[in-house]
Amino acid sequence: MRDYVIMTDSCCDMTAALAEELELSVLPLSLHMGENVYRNWLDGREIGFQEFYAKIRSGQLATTSAVSVGEFTAEMRKILSAGKDILCINFSSALSATYQSASIAAQDLREEFPEAKILVVDSLCASLGQGLLVYLCAKERQKGRSLEEVHAFAEETKGKVCHWFTVDDLNHLKRGGRISAATALFGTMLSIKPVMHVDDGGHLVPVSKARGRKSSLLALVDRMAATAIDPANQTVFISHGDCEADARFVAEEITRRFGTKDIRINYVGPVIGNHSGPGTLALFFLGTQR
Incomplete structure (x- = not known):
């Protein structure tokens, strides 16, 4: 049996240490800010996480771009030339062209390496939801x-990866076209925090509203209570937009309510953080349904 490599992209928002431990190949998406282009490496080597959120808080605007076909082709060719196959698991096609780039690169390379297997998965996931799917596949x-x-396993598990999140500042979602200007204005005035999730098609969808920050954080844990499969014994991921204390609060609440032992916390990276903003808090776990 030929050996194979699991490949993904930086929207998995894993720590660089975990990606290395799991022997993953991770390609970075890019962030364009002013005159600068930063690649979103998991170790933050081109733009640190706190540095990125400080720039966003100061009002700097950025745009993001997918991994290109050429970048996938180059990285895949390296692996295939070493005689290994590839399982490539990408950021939701509903949110980025990255999966499409990977699929085109794979199709091109199948002609060049007819003996090789290159299987590409549209995770329909984002941030550490994608990270959780990749982590489970690596295990x-x-x-x-x-x-x-x-x-x-990836295809049958991806629909069970639950993504529940809330944001602190509605204006980032307004800028990205996720909510209307009126909703953002009234929500901000009334301290309304949306509780959102990623649906079966990989889209961001508002589900309910909570009054105040603490209520919105507890609402995420309530969602976990409703659908989580064996919550005490699964690995749970939490990502945050530079609000680690809130992530710790949610982790402690999960441990208190369900006895969950394995909870991993990391930043929402710059590419997703550019759309969700500082103060984003996201919870990921396996459930009976999204």
């Missing part, structure tokens, strides 16, 4: 599962 690979087995 399956460590158990000795074949490329085809892990590919099947």
